[in-house]
């Protein structure tokens with residue numbers, strides 16, 4: 380249950396930035412692009428893709444363990460800091476960047492407050508993200524210790540661009556009970572070195588990236604390399620526009636998809652086809668890597684489930 384003193388202004392601003400009109404040119408409806416996506420979905424279906432075509436929640440082999448609680452609406456995000464080592468054009472974090480700690484949309488001053496919020500809302504998985512959380516490794520370790528001390532098992536995944544993921548840090552994270560690390564390789568030019576390091580400590584090491592439509596060959600090469608390295612999971616997202624990333628998305632030549640009744644987010648017009656192409660490529664070519672397409676529709680679904688749980692708790 381919400382408390383009087385909970386500061387939800389961060390959550391409200393985030394929701395507003397996703398729902399509001401972003402200054403990205405809106406592409407006219409394109410029947411040819413819709414037909415290409417429909418053909419890709421048919422090929423994926425015939426090839427044995429799993430999940431839901433209607434929700435665009437699709438995966439080739441198995442869902443990453445950290446995604447199950449999230450899909451059930453029992454996961455949440457812990458924004459460890461807004462500061463980062465990179466400036467990706469697609470970044471949806473609030474500008475100007477600020478160093479603040481926010482769990483489940485509630486701003487907290489100290490990692491010690493995390494356990495009470497997780498217990499209050501019956502949360503079963505937490506993604507530690509940012510910004511770049513490993514700018515503050517001691518804060519991450521303190522959060523891990525607190526989340527590990529609760530009466531219920533809470534899964535914890537860390538989202539990072541890998542810039543600060545050296546061996547010593549990875550070892551300390553493992554010792555503190557972190558379940559897995561998810562690397563955004565679209566942020567570092569597809570450099571797999573941090574992923575290779577993490578595999579020594581975390582068998583469930585995952586790569587999680589937005590699919591930038593005009594860089595598909597690099598994504599395909601990355602998928603094959605991850606497969607060869609024995610990385611178990613690759614999560615791909617549909618590129619979307621929001622108020623924070625709108626200038627970068629527009630300057631990169633992408634446009635917003637025309638509004639549909641069932642989407643409040645702003646997927647780019649080019650995003651879905653690119654993600655489906657990468658999914659189909661991986662279905663056909665990867666030997667062990669499992670690829671999961673977490674689309675804008677999926678994320679809306681997750682948001683609705685989480686909100687329903689929040690209202691009922």
Ligand code: SF4
Nearest residue numbers: 463465467470510566
């Ligand atoms: S690494 Fe992540 S948080 Fe940092 S700028 Fe890129 S997308 Fe944003």
